[in-house]
Structure formats: C-alpha cells, structure tokens
Amino acid sequence: MAITPLMPVYPRCGVRPVRGENCHLIDENGTRYLDFASGIAVNLLGHSHPGLIGAIQKQAETLMHVSNLYGSPQGEKLAQSLVDHTFADTVFFTNSGAEAVETAIKTARAYHQSAGAEHKNELITFSMAFHGRTMATISASNQTKMHHGFQPLLEGFKYAEFDDLESAKALIGPNTAGFLVEPIQGEGGIRPASDAFLKGLRELADEHDLMLALDEVQCGVARTGTLYAYEQYGIVPDIVATAKGIGGGFPLGACLATEKAARGMTFGTHGSTYGGNPLAMAAGQAVMDAVANEEFLASVRDKGERIRTRLEQFIGNYPDLFELVRGKGLMLGIKMKVESRPFFVHLRDNHQLLMVAAGDNTLRLLPPLVIEDAEIEEFFEKLSAGAADYEIPQAS
Numbered sequence: 001m002a003i004t005p006l007m008p009v010y011p012r013c014g015v016r017p018v019r020g021e022n023c024h025l026i027d028e029n030g031t032r033y034l035d036f037a038s039g040i041a042v043n044l045l046g047h048s049h050p051g052l053i054g055a056i057q058k059q060a061e062t063l064m065h066v067s068n069l070y071g072s073p074q075g076e077k078l079a080q081s082l083v084d085h086t087f088a089d090t091v092f093f094t095n096s097g098a099e100a101v102e103t104a105i106k107t108a109r110a111y112h113q114s115a116g117a118e119h120k121n122e123l124i125t126f127s128m129a130f131h132g133r134t135m136a137t138i139s140a141s142n143q144t145k146m147h148h149g150f151q152p153l154l155e156g157f158k159y160a161e162f163d164d165l166e167s168a169k170a171l172i173g174p175n176t177a178g179f180l181v182e183p184i185q186g187e188g189g190i191r192p193a194s195d196a197f198l199k200g201l202r203e204l205a206d207e208h209d210l211m212l213a214l215d216e217v218q219c220g221v222a223r224t225g226t227l228y229a230y231e232q233y234g235i236v237p238d239i240v241a242t243a244k245g246i247g248g249g250f251p252l253g254a255c256l257a258t259e260k261a262a263r264g265m266t267f268g269t270h271g272s273t274y275g276g277n278p279l280a281m282a283a284g285q286a287v288m289d290a291v292a293n294e295e296f297l298a299s300v301r302d303k304g305e306r307i308r309t310r311l312e313q314f315i316g317n318y319p320d321l322f323e324l325v326r327g328k329g330l331m332l333g334i335k336m337k338v339e340s341r342p343f344f345v346h347l348r349d350n351h352q353l354l355m356v357a358a359g360d361n362t363l364r365l366l367p368p369l370v371i372e373d374a375e376i377e378e379f380f381e382k383l384s385a386g387a388a389d390y391e392i393p394q395a396s
C-alpha cells in the first residue's frame with residue numbers, strides 16, 4: 001500500500017516534536033526548537049504552564065465528559081467569564097475554529113430566517129480569507145486552492161475585496177444576511193483591516209440590519225494585546241468566532257453573540273456532542289484566568305511593541321530580503337521581498353527557529369504570549385544568524 005496511515009493531506013516536515021518546555025519544542029532526536037509558531041497561535045501559555053496542566057489534570061480525574069442534555073456548571077462559568085469580558089450575551093462552545101465559524105454562519109442566517117426573512121442567507125466575505133476546512137468554511141473563502149476537488153460549494157457567499165469598503169457595499173442586496181471577516185487576516189499574511197474598513201462595515205450593518213460576524217479564531221484571546229482584536233477598532237460586533245488560543249492547546253472554540261444576534265438560536269436548532277465538555281471548560285477557564293486581566297494584556301502589548309521596534313530596525317539591514325513588518329501585539333508578520341517559504345524552512349532546519357509561513361510572502365511570528373526577554377533575545381539571535389547565512393534560491 002502506498003498511502004500512509006496518517007491521511008497524507010499535510011506535507012509534514014522533518015521536525016517531529018515529542019515534548020514541550022515553555023517556549024521550546026524538543027523533537028525525537030533531542031533537538032531543541034524555539035517555538036514562535038505556538039501550534040499556530042494555540043499554545044499561548046507555552047507548553048508547560050502549571051495552571052493549565054493542573055486544571056486539566058484535576059478535571060480529568062473528576063469528570064471528563066457528559067452530554068449537553070445535562071446542566072453544565074463548568075460551561076456556565078466559562079460562558080459567564082466570556083460574557084463578562086466581551087460584547088457577548090451568550091456563548092456556544094465548539095471543539096474547533098471551523099465549528100465556531102459554522103456556528104457564526106448559522107447564527108447570522110437564523111437571525112433573519114427566524115424572523116421570516118427566508119431569503120436573507122448571503123454572507124459577504126473577503127479576499128484571502130481563511131475560515132477553516134469544512135464545506136461551509138471553505139465556501140466562505142475565495143481561495144480556490146481550498147475548493148479544488150470538493151465542489152459543489154455551499155451557496156450563500158459573496159466575495160468582496162478585503163479592506164475595501166466600497167467593494168463590500170457594492171455586494172449588499174436583498175438577500176444579504178451580513179458580513180464575515182477576520183479583523184486581522186492570519187493565513188492571508190497578517191493583514192490587519194483598517195479602522196475605517198471595520199467601522200464602515202459596522203455602519204453598513206446597522207443601516208441595512210445585517211449581522212457583523214468576526215472571525216477572531218487566530219487574532220482573538222489576548223494575541224493582539226486586547227482580549228479580542230475588535231476592541232482596538234472601537235466597534236461592537238454582533239457575532240464572534242473564537243478558538244485556537246482559547247484552550248491553550250486543548251481543543252476548544254466558541255461562538256459569542258449578542259442576545260439580539262442569537263434570536264434564532266433556540267432549543268433544538270444547534271448542538272454538539274463534545275462541545276462544552278467539562279474537560280475543555282477547565283482548560284478554557286485556566287486560560288481566561290491567566291489572560292483576561294489588564295496586567296497580562298499590557299505585557300503582551302509591551303512585548304509586541306518591543307519586538308516590532310527591533311524587527312523594523314533589523315529588516316533595514318537586509319533591504320533585499322525584507323519589505324515590512326505588520327500586525328498587532330504578538331501577532332506579527334514580516335513581509336518578504338523574496339519567496340518567504342524557503343527562508344522559513346532555512347530558519348527551521350538550520351537555526352531551529354519555528355515560525356509559520358503565510359500568504360503574501362509573509363513570515364508569521366506567533367510566539368507564546370508568556371515569552372520572556374531571554375526568548376526574545378534568542379529569537380533575534382536566530383533570525384540574525386539566519387538572515388546572515390541565507391542564500392536566496394535561484395528561480396529555476
């Protein structure tokens with residue numbers, strides 16, 4: 001048989017981690033890597049946070065899973081902390097980001113359809129977006145490479161240009177249900193929306209009674225220096241999908257909504273067997289306890305600013321390699337003037353520095369939010385050494 005037991009949908013690299021120590025990963029051969037990928041913005045407390053581990057251990061010994069047919073003291077508690085710290089009035093827990101976005105899509109459609117507007121089922125989404133890999137979430141993205149082989153797509157998505165308010169406005173019609181947008185595109189290349197764009201979408205949504213649904217699966221949960229990125233745009237969304245960092249490494253996602261936005265999400269309309277299980281709730285609670293306070297958020301902003309300032313100085317030394325730095329907090333991208341992927345591979349294989357490649361020839365920096373000065377120093381040492389001995393591959 002030629003096929004591998006692990007379905008070969010990922011081109012996996014030679015790094016095979018077996019252990020994590022704070023901001024480092026150790027592979028099968030004992031090689032240590034500095035982890036500036038964090039499982040793609042997941043391990044925000046690093047790999048060995050005692051509070052997170054303790055909470056999971058304790059809950060695993062007590063009660064791991066029960067059905068959502070029963071009352072959930074654990075779920076009520078975590079939902080209450082999300083409600084207390086965000087715009088939301090109500091929360092649905094999922095096991096992944098794509099499911100959180102699915103819930104957001106259903107919530108936006110149900111907002112209209114539960115009020116009799118059956119035709120209002122279209123969401124306007126944006127170029128270079130990434131919302132997950134389920135049928136609905138690939139349909140929500142204009143990236144055809146994710147569609148190939150999986151047609152037909154789900155109906156009800158119209159693609160506008162990211163950060164271009166006029167192109168979004170032009171797509172509004174009688175069937176529009178709302179907008180679905182990442183405030184800062186992650187896979188698309190750490191591209192932050194402008195204030196004017198998100199404020200403009202909010203105004204359009206108010207004017208036409210549309211839902212503004214944000215996909216904060218990557219940029220949410222303290223990553224940008226506020227608990228959610230929308231706070232920095234001075235807008236209040238109707239619906240937010242969150243996941244990745246919220247479990248700190250345990251699979252957890254959530255769809256947050258206002259009471260008004262959730263008017264269609266009534267008994268029996270939605271569900272999940274695993275979603276909101278006590279073990280996931282314990283992990284989510286430990287993460288919220290660690291990050292949802294001004295001291296922690298200020299430390300993320302401070303480290304983000306310091307890294308950004310140094311990066312901007314650093315890239316000036318290599319004007320042929322690097323173009324600019326963008327992002328917010330500890331969600332930073334270096335846009336390269338050459339193909340970013342070979343440089344990312346070089347840093348990984350020759351300097352044991354893990355980052356993430358992204359669209360638009362961008363290198364993503366997504367360190368654990370708990371990094372300290374020593375790791376920031378280590379990062380710049382590795383990056384400098386990597387830039388100094390990099391040979392740009394000749395185009396064939």
Ligand SMILES: *Cc1c(COP(=O)(O)O)cnc(C)c1O
Nearest residue numbers: 096097098130131132186217218
């Ligand atoms: C990762 C990601 C998703 C999908 O999350 P999964 O947990 O992989 O399903 C959705 N939206 C954004 C913005 C993401 O970065």
